[in-house]
């Protein structure tokens with residue numbers, strides 16, 4: 110019998126991290142493209158000392174009960190951890206790890222890609238060409254929004270929000286407004302950013318980009334009222350979490366022309382329902398949660414997730430530790 114700790118890895122992650130996990134532990138890797146069903150997951154984790162999880166796994170009291178009291182660590186392969194009941198993990202002295210830092214620029218790049226795509230109608234016009242509608246150069250056709258010198262409103266000035274603001278400010282000469290629970294000195298100093306209340310941000314920004322974590326104060330923040338406070342020329346970008354947005358309200362705002370366009374990397378639910386009316390709108394660009402999908406981000410995430418898992422199994426401080434209060 111193996112003396113290595115048993116772990117369950119809920120999906121194949123890059124070899125970069127997986128290799129070390131396979132060497133150091135008695136690991137079972139879920140090798141299917143789709144996540145294990147809840148029942149299967151709960152069976153697979155029974156008796157494990159560690160789990161390497163994805164956002165698709167709900168890590169809650171039921172999960173901890175199914176795993177058993179020997180569970181030491183859950184290493185989440187993501188920077189966000191809204192899938193984890195952190196207080197419950199802490200109560201049970203289970204360490205929770207995440208993967209910050211390595212996906213900051215990639216996520217901000219994607220936010221910017223969505224911004225320019227939505228503002229300049231890229232996806233809609235690519236489709237137009239593919240569908241053979243291009244007949245002539247149209248003086249009045251396909252007109253989008255300018256980017257240079259405009260105002261970007263950042264909701265959540267963390268690492269990713271800052272990276273997006275920096276690109277917009279230095280690359281496109283934009284004025285930066287932000288809404289956050291705290292003052293962010295480097296943004297104020299280096300980007301001449303201004304911290305404002307949410308209503309000011311919505312009213313004054315040409316583009317609104319969400320980079321906040323999902324919590325009770327941000328859930329549903331982008332509702333009918335919020336979209337009505339934005340400019341009619343506004344572009345709304347969400348690369349954070351789907352539930353920040355009331356999707357039906359976003360649809361209504363886009364359909365009625367209350368805002369110009371939107372770009373989403375995240376939806377609620379994920380994947381988006383195939384009959385969600387947002388999918389019918391030409392002014393809504395949706396990609397399938399790909400912000401961290403670059404070679405260095407995914408390798409970096411795999412490396413940190415492996416470190417977190419292996420350190421947690423030894424009851425050592427994690428490299429990126431969500432709940433240090435869970436350990437000694």
Ligand code: GLV
Pocket residue numbers: 186187188189190212401
């Ligand atoms: C992806 O959304 C992540 O949190 O890493």
Ligand code: GLV
Pocket residue numbers: 188209210213266267268269270320
């Ligand atoms: C995540 O990395 C953030 O702080 O924005």
